[in-house]
Amino acid sequence: MKELLxxxxxxxQDLFDDISFQIEPGKFVTISGGNNCGKTTLIRILGGxxxxxxxxxxxxxxxxxxxxxxxxxxxGTIIPQDExxxxxxxxxxxxxxxxxxxxxxxxxxxxxxKDIIKKxxxxxxxxxxxxxxxxxxxxKIILAEKMLASPQILFLDxxxxxxxxxxxKEFINxxxxxxxxxxxxxxxxxxxxxxxxxxxxLYILGNKxxxxxxxxxxxxxxxxxxxKLGLELPFMVDLSVKLRDYNVVDKIELDIDRMVDNIWK
Amino acid sequence: MEIVLENINENDxxxxxxxxxxxxxxxxxxxxxxxxxxxxxxxxxxGKISIDEIEITEDNYLEYYKTISKVDKKLKKLNYKNxxxxxxxxxxxxxxLQIKDIDKKEKDSLKIVGLNESLLNRNITTLSKSEQKKVQxxxxxxxxxxxxxxxxxxxxxxxxxxxxxxxVLKKLNEQYHKIIIIGSSDAETLYQNxxxxxxxxxxxxFYEVATExxxxxxxxxxxxxxxxxSKVLFTYKAIKRKKVKxxxxxxxxxxIKDIYKHV
Numbered sequence: 318m319k320e321l322l323x324x325x326x327x328x329x330q331d332l333f334d335d336i337s338f339q340i341e342p343g344k345f346v347t348i349s350g351g352n353n354c355g356k357t358t359l360i361r362i363l364g365g366x367x368x369x370x371x372x373x374x375x376x377x378x379x380x381x382x383x384x385x386x387x388x389x390x391x392x393g394t395i396i397p398q399d400e401x402x403x404x405x406x407x408x409x410x411x412x413x414x415x416x417x418x419x420x421x422x423x424x425x426x427x428x429x430x431k432d433i434i435k436k437x438x439x440x441x442x443x444x445x446x447x448x449x450x451x452x453x454x455x456x457k458i459i460l461a462e463k464m465l466a467s468p469q470i471l472f473l474d475x476x477x478x479x480x481x482x483x484x485x486k487e488f489i490n491x492x493x494x495x496x497x498x499x500x501x502x503x504x505x506x507x508x509x510x511x512x513x514x515x516x517x518x519l520y521i522l523g524n525k526x527x528x529x530x531x532x533x534x535x536x537x538x539x540x541x542x543x544x545k546l547g548l549e550l551p552f553m554v555d556l557s558v559k560l561r562d563y564n565v566v567d568k569i570e571l572d573i574d575r576m577v578d579n580i581w582k
Numbered sequence: 583m584e585i586v587l588e589n590i591n592e593n594d595x596x597x598x599x600x601x602x603x604x605x606x607x608x609x610x611x612x613x614x615x616x617x618x619x620x621x622x623x624x625x626x627x628x629g630k631i632s633i634d635e636i637e638i639t640e641d642n643y644l645e646y647y648k649t650i651s652k653v654d655k656k657l658k659k660l661n662y663k664n665x666x667x668x669x670x671x672x673x674x675x676x677x678x679l680q681i682k683d684i685d686k687k688e689k690d691s692l693k694i695v696g697l698n699e700s701l702l703n704r705n706i707t708t709l710s711k712s713e714q715k716k717v718q719x720x721x722x723x724x725x726x727x728x729x730x731x732x733x734x735x736x737x738x739x740x741x742x743x744x745x746x747x748x749x750v751l752k753k754l755n756e757q758y759h760k761i762i763i764i765g766s767s768d769a770e771t772l773y774q775n776x777x778x779x780x781x782x783x784x785x786x787x788f789y790e791v792a793t794e795x796x797x798x799x800x801x802x803x804x805x806x807x808x809x810x811x812s813k814v815l816f817t818y819k820a821i822k823r824k825k826v827k828x829x830x831x832x833x834x835x836x837x838i839k840d841i842y843k844h845v
Contacts, residue, residue: 351740352712398711400659452656478711478738479656481767482809508711508738547740552770552812552834559838565845573816574823580845581824 321502322363322470323374329367332358334525340470345496345503347513347533350522351547356506357396359522360474363504364394375469393463396474401459403447408439408458411447415462433461436494438487453484457491464495473505477512489515510537511551514571521546538569583728583761585633592620592627595785603759606751608776608793610766611783611808615655615733618765622652622731633728648677651722653732657714659706666692666709666717667702670724679725691720696746711738719747729761730754736771748775769809773797774832781808798830813837 322340327333332355340346350356361367365380365388373380380388405411412433413426420426434440437457442450447458456476463471477485489512492503505516513519519536521529523546529536537543537554544550550558553576557569560580570576583603590597593616601607601621609617620627623638623646631638638646663669670688674681681687689699695716701709709717715738722730730751736744754760766772772779772793779796781789783806789796797803800810800818810818817837820826826844831837 352738352743353710357710398714399707475711475738482769483767508740544741547742549741549744552816555834556816556837559834560841563838563842565842573812573819576816577819577823580841581820581826 319377321376322504324363325372325374327362327369327372329355329358329362329369332525336525336527338520338527338530340502340504342469342502343496343500344518345492345516346505346518346520347516348504348506348520348522349508349510349513349548352508354522354546356508356522357398357474360394360396360472360504360506363472364392364396365389366394390466391469392472393460393466393468393470394472394474395456395459395463395476397452397456397476397479398474401455403455403458406446407444408447408450408454409443411458412439412461415465419465419467429465437461437491452479453488456480456488460491460495464499467499468501470502470504473503475506475508477505478508485512510543510548510554513537514551514554521548534569534571583634583759585631585729585761587621588630590620590627590629590631592629593785595620597787598629599780599787599790601761601763603755603761605778606755606776607761607763607778607780608766608772609763609780609782610769610772611781611788613785614765614767614782616785617780617782617787618652618731618733618763621729621763622650623647648679648725649728651725651727651730653718653722653730653735655733655737657706657718664705664707665703666706669706669717670702670721673721673724677725681724687724691723692717694723694750695720696743712740712743715739716743716747719750727760729763731763731765733765734767735764736766736768736775767809769797769811770813773811773814781806783807794830794832 320339321342325337327336348356348359362369363373370381371379403411405414413430416426416429420429434443439457442454447455476488480488495501496503507513514533516533519533520527521536529539529542537550538558540550540558553571554569557566560566566579570579585601588598595617626638626643633646660669660672663672667688674684688702692699692701697713697716697720735747751762755762764776776793779791779793780787797811797814800815803810814830817828817830820828828840828844831840
């Protein structure tokens with residue numbers, strides 16, 4: 318299938334040196350790397366906030382060839398570090414304002430609102446001020462609003478670092494649901510390789526380039542490279558690679574019960 | 583150092599506990615952040631609090647309030663304070679901190695957490711997330727606090743930064759007898775870095791226990807809705823399901839050796 322997003326010869330400051338990669342349609346891609354490897358900067362470049370010419374192409378057209386507003390609609394960027402100020406007093410008003418921008422029919426607007434509240438688990442927060450709800454709720458509101466524009470691809474910057482472990486699970490499930498329904502592509506940076514294991518494809522940034530890429534399981538087993546970059550291996554991966562060195566097991570096993578069964582048959 | 587909290591009653595929380603500098607304290611469970619807020623004494627709660635046998639009252643409260651630093655989940659940009667230095671200066675004047683050489687103190691605080699002093703003139707919004715976290719910890723050290731309360735201090739930090747920060751906290755704890763309290767939802771982090779745990783639930787301290795002993799009670803924790811570190815869970819399942827005689831280990835290399843011996 319044709320590539321959805323293509324990044325060619327990305328060079329920027331002292332962060333990236335001639336990086337190229339592609340994202341296929343409908344894929345959930347994570348990008349990881351040690352501290353200060355440029356994860357957030359990369360999202361700013363993809364979102365168009367930092368403009369580089371002849372570098373980022375979506376559906377065959379360079380970012381600079383799109384009208385700015387259109388780029389903001391066909392791509393949805395969320396960077397939690399940047400504070401968002403919501404305009405309305407309640408989550409309900411806030412969402413309904415954005416809904417009416419995209420849905421003409423009153424009945425349709427009502428349905429859309431109901432769907433969002435249910436899918437994003439916002440029932441308890443409808444009458445709350447969106448500027449005062451927990452960070453996770455804010456992120457879900459922003460995501461719901463971005464999705465109303467029916468974007469082709471989402472650029473998410475280390476959202477899971479803002480969430481506790483339960484919220485992380487809910488968020489990954491939400492992304493998977495959205496993806497099933499809309500076939501959207503997702504590019505998400507993460508400082509936690511446990512999160513990367515949930516994705517379809519993983520890129521590791523380091524030393525200004527992409528040092529590893531592939532299906533997450535095949536990437537995370539390169540323990541030497543990852544350790545050098547300061548990335549922590551998920552415990553079950555770490556256990557698997559070390560036991561494999563001792564010839565106790567022969568492959569990576571993420572499930573604890575199966576691992577126990579493999580070792581003590 | 584020792585804080586004795588007796589019959590504390592604040593925002594529906596009710597508890598008594600003693601916190602000392604002989605442990606690194608971990609706190610987890612639903613709404614644990616509220617307990618961190620109470621412990622940071624932003625206001626004097628109902629009940630009796632003594633620090634090193636001196637009771638905290640309305641009269642001496644402000645004096646003690648300054649000796650407690652809280653590192654929030656996120657760095658909050660103060661109004662119009664754009665650079666790291668401006669933010670540090672603001673904290674110093676806000677708390678009336680008596681510092682002889684402010685410049686040196688600010689640079690030293692950055693150095694302790696592993697940051698270059700050139701960061702002082704950077705705008706906070708241009709810092710990476712890990713740099714922001716380290717700046718927050720550097721700021722918390724400006725007042726030479728006796729009690730440091732940290733909310734999710736390791737999120738978004740890579741191993742190198744995590745180790746650096748943990749070593750700073752350990753040193754403050756072991757050599758200078760500072761009280762270190764770490765709040766987190768991440769069982770792995772707490773198991774690895776604390777020596778005593780407060781598991782909270784329904785606005786009470788539900789279970790107060792030595793970290794390893796507590797986390798090894800897997801069934802009990804799971805029944806009460808707490809996460810268990812996968813390291814512990816693995817060993818627990820090996821022992822329970824396969825009757826293998828391996829021990830719990832914090833260091834994965836020790837764990838591997840133990841497994842190898844029992845295969």
